[in-house]
Amino acid sequence: MTDGLPMAVPAQGLPPRVRIHEVGARDGLQNEKTVVSTEVKAEFIHRLAESGLTTIEATSFVHPEWVPQLADAERLFPLLGDLGPKDGRDGRGGRGGEGVALPVLVPNARGLDRAMALGARRIAVFGSATESFAQANLNRTVDASLAMFAPVVARAREDGMHVRGYLSMCFGDPWEGPVPVHQVVRVAKALMDLGCHELSLGDTIGVATPGHVWTLLSELNEEGVPTDAIGVHFHDTYGQALSNTLAALQHGVTTVDASAGGLGGCPYAKSATGNLATEDLVWMLDGLGIETGVDLGRLTATSLWLAERLGRPSPSRTVRALAPDPAPSDKE
Ligand code: MG
Numbered sequence: 001m002t003d004g005l006p007m008a009v010p011a012q013g014l015p016p017r018v019r020i021h022e023v024g025a026r027d028g029l030q031n032e033k034t035v036v037s038t039e040v041k042a043e044f045i046h047r048l049a050e051s052g053l054t055t056i057e058a059t060s061f062v063h064p065e066w067v068p069q070l071a072d073a074e075r076l077f078p079l080l081g082d083l084g085p086k087d088g089r090d091g092r093g094g095r096g097g098e099g100v101a102l103p104v105l106v107p108n109a110r111g112l113d114r115a116m117a118l119g120a121r122r123i124a125v126f127g128s129a130t131e132s133f134a135q136a137n138l139n140r141t142v143d144a145s146l147a148m149f150a151p152v153v154a155r156a157r158e159d160g161m162h163v164r165g166y167l168s169m170c171f172g173d174p175w176e177g178p179v180p181v182h183q184v185v186r187v188a189k190a191l192m193d194l195g196c197h198e199l200s201l202g203d204t205i206g207v208a209t210p211g212h213v214w215t216l217l218s219e220l221n222e223e224g225v226p227t228d229a230i231g232v233h234f235h236d237t238y239g240q241a242l243s244n245t246l247a248a249l250q251h252g253v254t255t256v257d258a259s260a261g262g263l264g265g266c267p268y269a270k271s272a273t274g275n276l277a278t279e280d281l282v283w284m285l286d287g288l289g290i291e292t293g294v295d296l297g298r299l300t301a302t303s304l305w306l307a308e309r310l311g312r313p314s315p316s317r318t319v320r321a322l323a324p325d326p327a328p329s330d331k332e
Contacts, residue, residue: 028263165196206237210247231255261303277316
C-alpha cells in the first residue's frame with residue numbers, strides 16, 4: 001500500500017453499492033468520556049459530510065441527564081441546517097439537492113416533540129431484543145418499550161418522517177448470554193409492524209459470528225422482513241465486525257452502520273473496543289470495488305482531527321495505518 005487505498009479486486013455475489021449509516025457523532029460520542037463542545041461536533045459532522053458520507057446520525061433527543069455528552073442537541077442540530085435536504089422535507093440521503101440525511105435518536109414522545117420542533121426529518125427509536133437490556137436501558141419490559149414507541153412511530157410517519165428502529169442485543173446479551181434467533185425475530189417484526197421503515201440489527205457486545213448473522217437474516221426474511229429494510233450494526237469487541245459485515249453483504253444487506261475512527265462502544269461490553277470503524281469498513285469495501293462515495297483519505301484525516309480533540313488515538317486499525325508518521329520534532 002502506497003497511496004492510502006487497497007487494490008480493488010471485486011468478489012462474486014456482493015452488492016455494487018453500500019450505504020454507510022455513520023453513527024460516530026451519536027453512538028460514538030455518547031460513549032466517549034471526554035465531553036466535546038457543540039462547535040467541535042458541528043465541525044466533525046461537516047467534515048464527515050465532506051468525506052462523502054450521506055447518512056450521518058447527528059445526535060439524540062434523550063433526556064439531557066441520561067447522556068450529558070448529547071445534552072446540546074437543541075444547539076447542535078440548527079448548526080447543521082446547511083447539510084440537510086434543500087427542500088426541507090425528505091431526508092432520504094444522497095448529495096446535491098437531497099443533501100445529507102441527518103437522523104436523530106428519539107427515545108420517547110418528548111424526544112419526538114423536541115426533534116420535530118427543530119425540523120428533523122429522520123428519527124430512530126432504540127429497542128432491545130432482550131428483557132435485561134430493555135430494563136437496563138429503557139427501564140421497562142420489551143413489550144412496554146414497544147408500546148411506548150408505537151405512538152412515536154405513528155406520529156413521525158404521519159408527518160412524513162423516515163423511521164429507523166434500532167434493535168440491540170441481537171446476538172448476545174451481557175446478562176442473558178446467547179440470544180435465541182426467534183426472540184430477535186419477534187421484536188424485529190414488532191418494530192416493522194409499528195411502521196419502522198428500516199431496522200438496524202445491533203451486535204451490542206460484539207459476540208456475533210458470520211453463520212449467526214446469516215441465520216438471523218434468513219429467519220427474518222422467512223418471517224417477512226425484507227433484506228432491503230435491514231441494516232447491520234456490528235461491534236468489533238472480538239474482532240468479528242468485518243467478517244460479520246461480509247456475511248451480511250453476501251446475504252444482500254446494503255446498509256451498514258459504522259463509527260468514524262471507531263468512536264465509542266458499549267458501556268456494558270467488557271472490552272473498550274466498540275463500534276466498527278468506518279475507515280476499516282471503507283478499506284474493505286474499496287478493496288472489494290463496492291461503491292460508498294466515501295473518500296478514505298478525507299475521512300481518516302477527520303478522525304485524526306477528532307482524536308486530537310479527544311486526547312487519545314483512534315482505535316481504528318486503518319486510521320492508525322494511514323496516519324502520517326509524526327514529524328521528528330513531535331517525538332521530543
Ligand atoms: Mg454501536
